[in-house]
Amino acid sequence: MKLRWIIASVSALALAFLTLNNSDLWDFSAHAAAGAACPANAKPANLNFTLKDIDGKDVTLASYKGKVILLDFWATWCEPCKLEIPWFGEFQGKYGARGFQAIGVSVDDTVDKLKPYVAKYKMPYPVLVGLNHDDIQNAYGPLWGIPVTAIISRDGKICAKHAGISSKQNFEHEIEALLD
Numbered sequence: 001m002k003l004r005w006i007i008a009s010v011s012a013l014a015l016a017f018l019t020l021n022n023s024d025l026w027d028f029s030a031h032a033a034a035g036a037a038c039p040a041n042a043k044p045a046n047l048n049f050t051l052k053d054i055d056g057k058d059v060t061l062a063s064y065k066g067k068v069i070l071l072d073f074w075a076t077w078c079e080p081c082k083l084e085i086p087w088f089g090e091f092q093g094k095y096g097a098r099g100f101q102a103i104g105v106s107v108d109d110t111v112d113k114l115k116p117y118v119a120k121y122k123m124p125y126p127v128l129v130g131l132n133h134d135d136i137q138n139a140y141g142p143l144w145g146i147p148v149t150a151i152i153s154r155d156g157k158i159c160a161k162h163a164g165i166s167s168k169q170n171f172e173h174e175i176e177a178l179l180d
Contacts, residue, residue, distance in 0.1 A: 032132070037177035038159035045069075045152045049176040051105065051128040054114050058125055059103075062168045069152040073130065073143055076109050076117045080165035081147045085121050087168045089151040091175060092125045098179050099154065105130040107137060107146060152177050 047061040061071075071087060074081035088102040102125040106114055111129055118127050130136060137143050139149055144163065151160040151174045160174045 003081075006037065030071070037174075037180070038153050038157055042153070042157035042159050045071075045150065045153075045156050046136075047156060049133070049139070051130060051133060054111055054118055054127050054129065056111070056121070057089045059128055061074060061103070064101050064103070065156055066154055067099045068095075070100070070102045070149075070150060070156055070175065071150045072104045072138065073107050073137065073140065073148040074104055074146055075107050076113055078146050082121070083165060084171075085149055089122060089124050091172065095175060095179060100175060101125065101180060103128065105133075105136065105150060107131070112180045119120065146160060151175065151178065 008010045037044075047065055050058050050060045053059050061069075065174070070091065072081075072084065072088060074085070085104075088104070091100060104123060104125065104127040106127060107116070109129075110131060113128060114129065134144045139157075140148065140161075147162075147165065149157050149162045149166070149171070155157050159178060
């Protein structure tokens with residue numbers, strides 16, 4: 001019985017570290033050179049995916065190349081995701097004309113569940129159905145938890161990746177640096 005409590009405690013602590021992105025351990029953008037918007041060793045983002053949006057239309061990620069992309073992996077049941085979604089909508093309105101694009105990939109919800117959620121939270125950016133698309137999750141993961149958000153430069157490099165919630169200011173700083 002005692003072993004079960006130890007395992008449960010360790011698991012809860014690990015989940016807390018994944019959910020609360022307050023350290024440089026999980027903030028991959030912190031490894032960029034001082035003043036650089038993107039680390040010199042940034043990996044290329046795999047944009048060779050086509051997913052359906054909530055209206056059943058095909059959306060190809062590669063069609064957004066040339067824009068600064070915020071690619072967010074999330075789910076409707078995820079409480080930290082609910083905090084970030086309004087920020088991403090605000091960023092879309094504020095920076096869209098400058099070449100920014102937020103994209104949400106729901107990892108495990110059906111269209112029937114997504115449509116009312118997108119309407120309720122007024123998500124002004126494409127929301128894609130990632131259910132049964134482990135290929136895209138593997139390309140940006142592994143996703144040990146959600147949210148996971150990648151910030152991708154205009155030239156298609158992953159300049160920052162956040163596992164768990166980050167601050168609005170941190171996201172905005174990264175976006176602005178890549179738009180300049």
